[in-house]
Amino acid sequence: MRILKSYGTQGGVIVSTAYAPEDIKTSEPVFIYFDELPVPFFIEEFKPxxxxxxxxxxxxIDSLEAADEIVGKDLFFGNENSDDDEKLSGxxxxxxATKKLVGxxxxxxxxxxxxxxxxLLPNNETILIPCHEDLIKKIDNKKGSIYIDIPKGLV
Structure with missing residues (x-):
């Protein structure tokens, strides 16, 4: 699906779609890529x-301004981006805040x-870090790095 234009002032958008309405699962996230990183969003409403x-x-996405920022982007369902998950590895x-390597x-x-x-942390332990657009502050594709606002107490 591609986001064609914003619709209204509450963050709605018009999308092009080849999916039948019954194929849209509102309980599963859709992904929009920001700086080549998939960011999940949940569907509040879908009307053909x-x-x-x-x-x-x-x-x-609760305002006209926020909707305008995603116009022109493609939406992907979880099963469509499995190959792209591998791009995140490494x-x-x-x-x-500190600019220090986390892992x-x-x-x-x-x-x-x-x-x-x-x-994977430097001490060979692993942690899960939420992958949310509000936490991801900067992505440097050339250096292969992501700068995240790490929640306090996580590391």
Missing amino acids: KGTSKAFLKLED LEIYDY TVIDYVDIPSNPCLDV
Whole structure:
């Protein structure tokens, strides 16, 4: 699906779709790529408009401005981005506040409502770090690094 335009002032968008309404599972996240990193969003509302378009309302997209920021982007369902999960493996995670290396991504874990990055720490322990757009502050594709606002007490 591709986001065609914003619709209304509450964050709704119009999408092009070839999916039948019954194929859309609102209990599973859709992903939008920001700086080549999949960011999950949950569907609040999906209403077909004709045969190839639909109204879509995503959680956390609550204003016209936020909707305008995602216009032109593609949406992917969890099963569509499995090859892209491998692209995350090997990226280095840095604490945005301290700029210190936290660890290396070894996997993307698709936990319903809370997708996470499985990160190998320098001491060979692993932790799960939430993969949410509010926490991801910077992605440097050339250096293979992600700067995340690490929640206090996690590391």
